[in-house]
Amino acid sequence: MKREYIQVRCSIYEKKLLQRRAARAGISLSEYIRATAFDKNIVERITPEQLETYKMLVQYKNNFTRIGNMFKKRDPKLAREVEDLAKEIRAHLKNFKK
Numbered sequence: 893m894k895r896e897y898i899q900v901r902c903s904i905y906e907k908k909l910l911q912r913r914a915a916r917a918g919i920s921l922s923e924y925i926r927a928t929a930f931d932k933n934i935v936e937r938i939t940p941e942q943l944e945t946y947k948m949l950v951q952y953k954n955n956f957t958r959i960g961n962m963f964k965k966r967d968p969k970l971a972r973e974v975e976d977l978a979k980e981i982r983a984h985l986k987n988f989k990k
Contacts, residue, residue, distance in 0.1 A: 946985070949966070953981040 902910070914924035916936040927934050936945075960974035 894922075949981055949985055953985065954980050956981065 910924060911921055913934075913936075915919045917924060917934050918937040919927070919934075924934065956974050956978035960971045960978060963971040963974065
């Protein structure tokens with residue numbers, strides 16, 4: 893039960909920034925301030941655009957992996973470059989999950 897009340901002074905710009913960050917995380921301003929005060933990890937919600945981009949990157953990574961496998965025997969250098977590109981995309985996808 894949260895019954896205690898604390899007032900915090902800040903500029904209007906700081907307040908708007910805090911409200912925007914809380915909204916992106918999908919929590920109230922109070923919850924956001926408490927979480928940051930206690931050094932809790934705050935994860936922003938994924939927007940529909942970000943989710944669509946993530947799905948597209950997964951598809952690109954899969955396609956580049958397939959292309960690399962197709963050219964392994966014919967042109968090993970091209971296959972290696974395509975595989976490197978697929979690995980780079982995969983690294984970005986892993987960062988996206990954090």
